[in-house]
Amino acid sequence: MRYKLSGKGISDGYTTAISGSNAVQICPNSSPRLERLALPELGVSDVHVKMLAAPVNPSDINMVQGTYAILPELPAVGGNEGVGQVLEVGSQVTSLRAGDWVIPQDAGLGTWRTEAVLNEGTLAVVPSDVPLLCAASLSVNPCTAFRMLSDFEPAARYRDCVIQNAANSGVGQAVIQIAATRGIHTINIVRDRCVSLCLSQQLLKMF
């Protein structure tokens, strides 16, 4: 499931005043809540980012449930990946500039918010001409698929065959595409349901 974040009362322009951010906050012993959070002042090494899109991954849900292996100190803003656009940079920032699209360098950044002030080192630039939803979901599932195909012994090689269930999942679709580029065959299993034919056709286009 994916959704696009939009900030009520927040300008889309590059000159947006740093004021506040709408954020999905995870608090102890309660359901996640939409909160208005103040933004800190922009430090010399900081970047002011407007979030464009952020997914909800299974691990995000586990984090909210408190069952994931890595848990943030609460309260915390939810969301571990997404893509944002740089609105403004601090005076000593050299690697980023206004207009750049950025994704988190690591998990735990808290991407379910409309705006954030973040240290330059926590972000990586991505090309702004890739589809928005691809950029927003670049770091978790494609990397996992890549590692699954590369790190197991023996690693999957040209003309090998990989079989997977949940092949229509985010990870599964990445497995199909990465395997195809490496000449690895895949057998892809999905749950039987009324849209199965349409789904198979969609997956076949990824080969």
Ligand SMILES: NC(=O)c1ccc[n+]([C@@H]2O[C@H](COP(=O)([O-])OP(=O)(O)OC[C@H]3O[C@@H](n4cnc5c(N)ncnc54)[C@H](OP(=O)(O)O)[C@@H]3O)[C@@H](O)[C@H]2O)c1
């Ligand atoms: N680094 C990591 O370890 C890592 C990273 C990313 C993901 N993961 C794991 O990989 C899995 C897929 O993640 P994702 O983000 O790609 O998921 P996703 O896009 O949300 O897809 C979920 C998949 O699970 C299937 N599914 C759900 N409930 C099921 C059930 N009861 N029986 C059989 N199939 C069921 C769904 O099938 P339908 O479409 O038919 O409902 C769909 O194919 C998750 O377990 C996630 O935690 C691990």
